[in-house]
Amino acid sequence: MALDDRDDPDRTAPLPAAAAWLGYGGLLPFAAGAAGAWLASGFAQAAIGAALLCYGGAILSFLGGIHWGWGAQAGADRVAARLGWSVLPSLWAAAAMTAGLLTGPRVGYGALVAGLLLWRLLEAAVCPPGPVAPWYPRLRRHLTFGASACLVLAALASQSA
Structure with a gap:
């Protein structure tokens, strides 16, 4: 069985408007950060990079918070x-942000992408099932890949390694 089949058995479940607006709207800071990484230079690029690292870390932590809520x-x-699984994204995010701020944004962006993708796979394959709406896995997949693509684009534009 493919991950998509196991992860999203009801691909036709309607996505509530609020989930669509808030979820896809949450990609806007990622897209703005990626664009800023390409368009800015010097201090502005560094500031945008730090902001993008912080936002990416916050989002990764938020994903763990979803599981904390389910655990409760x-x-x-x-x-x-x-609850044990739910703290992993926050720990990963803290390490990714620290690495990015200390060694350069590319390292942090790469670590955030790895964290987003690994958590998505872990969430789909290993984590105990939660009280999830049928549209949630599909939305999570879209948001994970959208955020990851923006972080990769920002990494390609970054001046430091």
């Missing part, structure tokens, strides 16, 4: 597992 609702036998 889980049966007693699943609470520890759900």
